[in-house]
Amino acid sequence: MADMRRLFAWRGLATLTVLGALVGPARAGEPLKPYVFLIVDTSGSMATATTFGPPSCPGSADTRLDHAKCAINRIASSYGDMVLGIGRFRQTTTDPDPTNGCSMSGGCPAAANQDTAFEGLVGLSDGNNGDLVTWTNFSAGTCTNTLALNPELFSAGGTPIAGSLLGAKRYFQGLQGSNGTTTLWPSTAAGFDPIRTDPKRTVFLPNGRQCRPYIVISLTDGEEACVTGTDVNNAAAALLTTVVDGRTYRIETKPIGFGVTPGNAAIENVAHAGGAPDVAGVNEGLYAANEEQLQIAISGILADAVKFELCNNADDDCDVAVDEDFPNKNTGCDNGQFGRCRGTGTYVCNGAGSGTTCMITTPGATAIAETCNNLDDDCDNRIDEGLTCTCSGVELCNNRDDDCDSRVDENLVRDCGTDVGECIRGTESCAAGAWTGCTAVGPMPTELCDGLDNDCDGIVDGLSRDCSTIMGGNPNVGPCHPGTQSCPPGGSGMWGTCFGEVGPRSESCDTIDNDCDTRTDEGTAGADCSSSCGVGVTVCTAGVISCEGSTTGSLETCNDFDDDCDGNVDEGVADMGPCTMGPGGEPLCMPGVLRCVGGTFVCQGGEPSMPEVCDCDDNDCDGDVDEGSLCAAGASCTHCQCAQPCASGEFPCPLGRECIDNFCLVDLCFDVTCAPLPNGDKTVCDSADGACVRACDNVTCSPGSVCVGALGECRPDTCATFPDRCSASEECVNGVCIANPCADVTCESGQYCQAGTCRGTCTGVTCATGQRCDLGVCETDPCGAPCLPNFVCNETSMQCVNDPCIGRDCPIGEACDPQNGQCAQDPCLGVTCPNPGEVCSRGTCATPPPPVDAGARQDDLVTTGGGGGCQSAPGGQLGAALIAAAFAVTLRRRRRQGVRAGGRS
Numbered sequence: 001m002a003d004m005r006r007l008f009a010w011r012g013l014a015t016l017t018v019l020g021a022l023v024g025p026a027r028a029g030e031p032l033k034p035y036v037f038l039i040v041d042t043s044g045s046m047a048t049a050t051t052f053g054p055p056s057c058p059g060s061a062d063t064r065l066d067h068a069k070c071a072i073n074r075i076a077s078s079y080g081d082m083v084l085g086i087g088r089f090r091q092t093t094t095d096p097d098p099t100n101g102c103s104m105s106g107g108c109p110a111a112a113n114q115d116t117a118f119e120g121l122v123g124l125s126d127g128n129n130g131d132l133v134t135w136t137n138f139s140a141g142t143c144t145n146t147l148a149l150n151p152e153l154f155s156a157g158g159t160p161i162a163g164s165l166l167g168a169k170r171y172f173q174g175l176q177g178s179n180g181t182t183t184l185w186p187s188t189a190a191g192f193d194p195i196r197t198d199p200k201r202t203v204f205l206p207n208g209r210q211c212r213p214y215i216v217i218s219l220t221d222g223e224e225a226c227v228t229g230t231d232v233n234n235a236a237a238a239l240l241t242t243v244v245d246g247r248t249y250r251i252e253t254k255p256i257g258f259g260v261t262p263g264n265a266a267i268e269n270v271a272h273a274g275g276a277p278d279v280a281g282v283n284e285g286l287y288a289a290n291e292e293q294l295q296i297a298i299s300g301i302l303a304d305a306v307k308f309e310l311c312n313n314a315d316d317d318c319d320v321a322v323d324e325d326f327p328n329k330n331t332g333c334d335n336g337q338f339g340r341c342r343g344t345g346t347y348v349c350n351g352a353g354s355g356t357t358c359m360i361t362t363p364g365a366t367a368i369a370e371t372c373n374n375l376d377d378d379c380d381n382r383i384d385e386g387l388t389c390t391c392s393g394v395e396l397c398n399n400r401d402d403d404c405d406s407r408v409d410e411n412l413v414r415d416c417g418t419d420v421g422e423c424i425r426g427t428e429s430c431a432a433g434a435w436t437g438c439t440a441v442g443p444m445p446t447e448l449c450d451g452l453d454n455d456c457d458g459i460v461d462g463l464s465r466d467c468s469t470i471m472g473g474n475p476n477v478g479p480c481h482p483g484t485q486s487c488p489p490g491g492s493g494m495w496g497t498c499f500g501e502v503g504p505r506s507e508s509c510d511t512i513d514n515d516c517d518t519r520t521d522e523g524t525a526g527a528d529c530s531s532s533c534g535v536g537v538t539v540c541t542a543g544v545i546s547c548e549g550s551t552t553g554s555l556e557t558c559n560d561f562d563d564d565c566d567g568n569v570d571e572g573v574a575d576m577g578p579c580t581m582g583p584g585g586e587p588l589c590m591p592g593v594l595r596c597v598g599g600t601f602v603c604q605g606g607e608p609s610m611p612e613v614c615d616c617d618d619n620d621c622d623g624d625v626d627e628g629s630l631c632a633a634g635a636s637c638t639h640c641q642c643a644q645p646c647a648s649g650e651f652p653c654p655l656g657r658e659c660i661d662n663f664c665l666v667d668l669c670f671d672v673t674c675a676p677l678p679n680g681d682k683t684v685c686d687s688a689d690g691a692c693v694r695a696c697d698n699v700t701c702s703p704g705s706v707c708v709g710a711l712g713e714c715r716p717d718t719c720a721t722f723p724d725r726c727s728a729s730e731e732c733v734n735g736v737c738i739a740n741p742c743a744d745v746t747c748e749s750g751q752y753c754q755a756g757t758c759r760g761t762c763t764g765v766t767c768a769t770g771q772r773c774d775l776g777v778c779e780t781d782p783c784g785a786p787c788l789p790n791f792v793c794n795e796t797s798m799q800c801v802n803d804p805c806i807g808r809d810c811p812i813g814e815a816c817d818p819q820n821g822q823c824a825q826d827p828c829l830g831v832t833c834p835n836p837g838e839v840c841s842r843g844t845c846a847t848p849p850p851p852v853d854a855g856a857r858q859d860d861l862v863t864t865g866g867g868g869g870c871q872s873a874p875g876g877q878l879g880a881a882l883i884a885a886a887f888a889v890t891l892r893r894r895r896r897q898g899v900r901a902g903g904r905s
Contacts, residue, residue, distance in 0.1 A: 032317045033082050034213035034305035035124050035194055037171070038298075039164045040068060041220035041258065042088040046155040048221070050259065051510060055291035059138035064221050064259050065155045069136040071294040076132035078497070081306050083124050085191055086132060087168065088153060089160055090119040091143060108158035112226030116177045117160035118167020121145050123191020131190075159225035161218060161270075165235035165253065168216045169242055172251055195244045203318050211318035213305040214242075214251040216274075217298065221258045223266040232266070236274035250275065254301050255285045258294065262287040292502070310353035323349065325490055326356050328420060328458030333358035339376025339383075340365040347458065355459055374402070382433065399433025409433060416440050421453025421460070451493025462489035467498035478513030478520075480504055509540035533565030560599025570596045579603035589621030616640035638663050681709030720812040731830050733813035740830045751776075752834045754827065754843050762846035763838055775844055792818040 046065035054062045055070035076084065090109055109117050122131045134147055141150035170178065174193030195201050195214070203211035216239060224232045236253040243249075253274025257267040267285035276284035286301070288294040309317045309325045323329055328347045335343040335358070345360035367379040372389035374396055376382060383396045395403045397412050412430035417440020419425045426440030443456035453460045466482040468474040474482045483501030487494070504516040509524040525540040529547035536549035553565035558573045576594035581587060583602055592606030610619040614630040614637035631642035639660070646652035646659040653664035656671070668690030674683040675692070683692040695712025706717040715721040718735030726732050729743035741756030751758045760776020767778035770785070783793035787800035794801045796819075804821030815826035827843030838845045 030317070030319075031081050032200070032212060032307040032319075033126075034215055034302065034307075035083050035085075035198065036215045036217060036302065036305070037085045037087065037124060037168060037194075038072065038217045038219060039118070039168060040065075040072070040086060040088045040153060041159060041161075041218075041222075042091060042153060042155050042157070043159040043220075043222070043225065044156050045159070045221055046258075048259070050290055051508065052290040053508075057136075057138055057291075059140075063155070065153065066138070067291045068219060068258060068294060069138070069153055071291045071298070073133055073136040074291070075295060075298060076129050076136065082302050083126050083128075084132060085120070085124040085128070085194075086122050086135060087118055087120045087164070087171070089157065089164055090117050090167075091154070091157060108160055108226035109163070111163065111179070112158070112160040113162050113166070113231050114178060115163065115167035115170045116179055117163025117226075118165075118171070119145065120167075120171055120189075121151070123189050124194040125191035128190060159220060159222055160227070161220055161224045162227050162231040162235045165216065165218065165232065165239060169235075169239050169251070172214065172239075172242055172249070173244055195242075195249060200318055201244075201249075205318075210249050211307075213307070214249060215301065215305060216251055216253045217301065218253060218255045218270065219258055219294075220255070221260065223264075229266055229269060233269050233273040236270050240275055252276075256294065256297050257285060257287045259289050260287055296500075311349035311356060312353045313349065326458065329356050331458075335360055335364060337364055337379055338381040339367070339379040341367050341379035355457075355462075381435070385433065397430035397433060397435055417442060418456060420458055421456035423456040449487035449493060449495050451491065460490050461487045461493060463487040465495075467495075468501055468503075469498055470501070470503045474501060474503060475516045477516040477518055480516035509543055509545045511543035529567065533562065558596035558599060558601060570599065576601050579606070582606065582608050589618075614640065614642050636663065639665050641666060676710070679709065682712035684712065731813060733825055733829065734811045735813075742830050747834075750834055752831060752845055754831050759843075759845070761833065761835060761838060762844055763835055765846075773844070773846070795819060 042065070046068070047063050049062045050064060050067060052062070052067070054060050055067045057066070057070035057073055060066040060070050072086065111117055121135055122128055131147055134141075135151055135153055137152075139150055139152060141152040143154055144151050167177075170176070172195055174196055191197075198212055200212040201210065205211055218236075223229065236255075239251040239253055241248055242251050253270060254276075255267045255270040255274070257264050260267060262285075263283055264285070264287075267287070268283065271284035272278045278284065286297040288297045307317045309315075309319075309321075309323065311323050311326045311329065313322060315322050326349070329349065331347050333345055333347050335341075335345075337343065341364040343360040343364040344362045345358055347356040348359045349355075350357045364379075368377050370377045370382075370384060370387060372384050372387050374383055374394065383398050384400070385398060389400065389402075393403055395401075395407075395410060395412060397409055399408060401408050409430040409432070413427050414435065415425055416428045416435070416438040417423060417425045421443070422441070423443055424441040426438055428435045428438040428440075431437075444454040447453075447455045447457075447459075447461065447463060449461055449463055451460060464484055464486045467485045468482045474480055476482060480502050483498040485495050485498045487496070505514045507513075507515045507519075507521065507523055509521050511520060513520045521540045521543070525538045525545065527538040529536040529538050530549070533553050534549055536547040538545055539548050554563050556563045556568075556570060556572055558570055560569060562569050573596040575596075578591040579588070579594045580591050581603060582592070583604075586608055588603075588606035589609055590607035592603045594601040595604050596602075597604070607621070609621045612618075612620045612626065612628055612630060614626050616625060618625050626637050626640075630637050635642045635644050643657075643663040643665050646662050646664055652659045656667055657664040658667040658670075659665075667687075669685035669687050672685045672690055672692070674685055676682055677694065682695040684695045684698070685691070686693045686698075694709070696707035696709050699707045699712065699714060701707050701714035704717055705714040706721070707713065708715045708721060716735055719725040719732035719737050720735045723732055726737040729740055730737040731740045732738075742753035745753040745756060745758065747753050747758035751760055753759070754775070762773035762776055765773045765776060765778065767773050770781055771778045772781040772786075773779075781793070782795045782798045783800055784798075787793050790803050790806060791800040792803045792805075793799075803818055805816035805818050808816045808821060808823070810816050810823035810826075813826060813829055814823045815828070816822070817824050828840035831840045831843070831845065833840055833845035835845075835847070837847050839848060
């Protein structure tokens with residue numbers, strides 16, 4: 001069971017199903033997440049290449065830091081059962097230009113053994129995945145810790161491990177730098193004070209330790225470079241007694257040696273000082289050399305830290321409930337036998353804590369020969385069978401007349417089956433001395449991953465299986481092995497992501513069967529490594545590629561010769577300095593640099609003198625820009641281009657140019673079609689350079705509004721723009737989610753819910769003259785007959801008046817009330833008409849009347865729902881406007897419900 005629990009913990013890292021979990025009291029079946037803060041070694045040595053090639057992330061290179069960043073990025077993009085934060089060794093950005101990789105201060109900081117050597121980047125807060133990805137997405141961003149500037153982890157400087165651990169302790173205490181000036185963490189950042197904001201910080205176990213595990217992972221590729229190893233051990237030990245508000249919390253330090261040989265003394269000492277027991281012959285530190293191994297190392301830490309509920313009479317996941325994931329505990333059970341052999345007891349926790357087992361407390365007796373005693377003596381679920389017994393007065397299921405009423409086994413019914421899980425208890429009846437016809441629903445042969453207790457054992461799901469994503473299957477040879485996916489107990493009823501699989505890779509010289517073909521290091525040697533220093537061929541020995549047959553040489557100089565016998569010519573020869581004459585002897589406006597090319601130093605770069613052209617640049621390097629006659633007759637040099645003056649008339653410029661400042665300038669956006677971004681955001685052409693840019697990047701919205709990417713326009717930052725903010729039981733009114741009174745109402749067929757009440761439709765309802773249909777019922781029309789278009793019935797004066805809602809727009813979810821011209825909640829809000837073709841108008845569902853001929857006269861129009869009576873009025877062309885009006889006026893228009901749709905209807 002312990003291995004299965006570890007599997008569930010790793011499943012939390014590998015799937016996306018729990019990314020939205022909220023910090024708070026754990027529900028049954030949920031694990032208690034550890035708070036894990038990862039300090040990344042960003043020293044200069046992390047730029048060292050590995051022997052494994054680039055990691056799996058796009059844009060990454062084969063360096064230790066890129067392998068580490070890719071592993072963190074993968075975990076941050078999928079983890080669920082932990083809260084993760086990251087920090088680094090403090091670095092000072094001296095040049096924030098992202099194109100040069102950021103220039104960092106090197107060496108050890110002045111305060112190498114002080115907490116200010118630590119720099120927090122992303123705090124411990126649930127749902128911070130996006131911030132973690134921002135630091136590790138290989139976007140060539142800046143080194144700043146301001147997320148808005150697209151930061152990135154870079155390597156430079158020394159290795160102040162001790163100072164970073166001291167800083168981590170102050171971070172957990174919610175403190176800033178001890179020097180009073182250097183801020184370890186922005187006080188307004190999410191997760192700044194992780195222990196004080198932890199809802200579980202006051203929950204302690206019987207052994208006196210806090211319930212929630214707090215862990216610091218120190219990821220480093222070397223030993224402390226700035227102070228002593230003792231200082232590092234002392235810093236790790238200090239974390240075990242971190243005091244917050246007078247209470248001591250245990251924060252364990254888990255070191256991971258990246259590219260370090262397992263068993264390294266410095267790594268093991270930090271592990272022991274950080275809380276791990278010192279077991280002889282066992283490495284307590286963790287070790288990794290590439291992205292995959294680092295993910296496995298971190299998963300091992302998390303698997304031990306995540307807390308699941310066990311069946312052990314204890315509150316393992318600290319949710320103030322004991323053994324809540326085992327609902328059949330303490331319920332009755334039996335040994336499955338019959339008669340006197342039947343033993344009964346209670347379900348109790350099994351020894352492994354992974355489930356329950358039936359403990360028989362009242363054992364059954366041994367079977368004996370059947371006798372006439374109305375009992376099942378031989379335990380075959382039959383009573384007194386094969387015997388001729390006198391009447392007992394009580395009818396039994398034995399194919400005899402026990403109660404002497406001339407009937408056999410009459411009216412005998414009993415319960416059968418169980419109500420545990422998906423099983424349903426039923427009944428069975430006696431026929432011919434045997435119990436038959438049990439109506440119970442029994443268990444399935446095996447449990448399925450569907451969120452149900454199929455086999456009726458009191459445990460929902462709780463399965464695991466091997467899995468593979470490799471076409472044709474996993475060879476399961478050498479380091480290759482299938483992964484594992486789990487269906488957790490009490491979970492979502494879905495198989496999780498296949499995690500932990502190792503498949504074949506290209507064979508490399510490392511003593512490992514990388515391609516899983518039962519051979520090791522094959523095909524990795526035999527390449528020609530000959531040079532001017534000698535003839536050689538590569539060989540793979542003990543996992544190392546070397547060149548046999550070649551010799552070493554001298555220091556490389558600029559002579560087009562491989563002096564140092566490494567197969568390269570003139571590599572690493574330093575530049576000679578600046579030069580002012582080009583390769584052809586021409587003078588340079590800007591100096592170049594003398595570099596070794598083909599065995600000689602050649603002037604490269606610089607800016608040569610060129611004829612002046614109209615481009616806003618000093619091409620001839622005389623200190624003047626665009627001087628002289630540079631354009632054809634009639635054209636002028638303006639706006640960095642030759643342009644003719646604009647002509648008069650409707651088209652002042654030819655196609656592809658636009659008139660700006662009275663000159664026909666090139667229209668950079670001419671014939672440019674901007675496609676939406678992959679995420680659907682609208683793009684527009686930037687007239688400054690003709691490039692397509694995101695439309696919202698050039699839009700400034702007023703407070704309370706937000707630019708919608710797909711539209712490139714400002715919209716209210718409310719549910720009116722984002723309906724998904726309202727739940728299924730809510731509706732959006734004037735930008736606010738309100739309760740939908742129809743959410744839990746179920747109406748009969750042909751009816752619909754309006755304002756919490758079931759209503760009938762007006763489709764097919766015929767009312768008498770002078771009446772109208774409303775909510776499926778005929779009522780008196782206050783105005784006696786429908787009003788003409790653009791008029792409404794005023795129910796106070798009972799006269800047709802000008803419609804006060806014409807031209808009135810109301811917010812989404814509201815509509816205009818024609819009785820007073822004011823916006824109010826739309827009576828059709830949330831209404832779903834029951835029949836095809838029906839529409840809702842002013843709270844009533846009905847089928848609109850058919851179109852009226854353009855030449856029809858008012859005195860020829862039969863009012864819908866008016867009982868067939870004709871209404872006389874002055875003649876005239878009514879047109880399409882009468883179609884909607886004829887439908888609307890047949891429906892009741894009250895002061896409270898009579899409204900003109902301002903939003904949706």
